[in-house]
Amino acid sequence: MSKLIETTYKGRYSSNTKTAADTDPIKVDMKFSPVDLLMSSYASCMLATVDFYARKKDFEVNGSRSELSYEMSAEGGKVGTINVKLFFDKEDYTAEQKEWMENSAKNLCHVGNSLNPAIVKNYEFTYGA
Structure with missing residues (x-):
């Protein structure tokens, strides 16, 4: 089943996006580039994926966070290149547990699996941060 994402371009590098899950539009202006939004989606997906699989294994990863940088x-x-921390x-x-977490982030995130395989991804995992 497909999901509808509706975006209206307002001009001057500004747009509003609505999803079925959120009735308040996501407003994008020159503060965020489309690639920044892609990186944000990738980071959110990895953290949610790690959390999903951790819970299936009866542990939690509350308090996790990410830092992504990229090069064109x-x-x-x-x-x-995407550098993932x-x-x-x-x-x-x-x-x-660490093996499950790292594998989930690297291999099970839907956004990451949708990216071009030619993109180099460098991962760094820090525990106790």
Whole structure:
């Protein structure tokens, strides 16, 4: 089943986007580029995906956060590299839990799986942050 995302371009690099899940439009202006929104979507997806799979394994990842930076490709017009830093507030996750968390972030996020495979993704995970 498809999901409807409705965007109205207002001009002067400004748009409003409505989704079925939120009746208040998301307003985008020159403060955020479309690539910034892509990175935000990717970060949110990774954190939510890690949380989803952690809960399936009976543990939580509350207090997690991310920092993403990106570089455009030499050809221009597309992302070439994404540097992902994920921070988790606890240090005492087991090795198995950390493996689940890292695998979920790298391989199970729908947004990440939708990105061009040519994009280089560098991951860094910090525990106890």
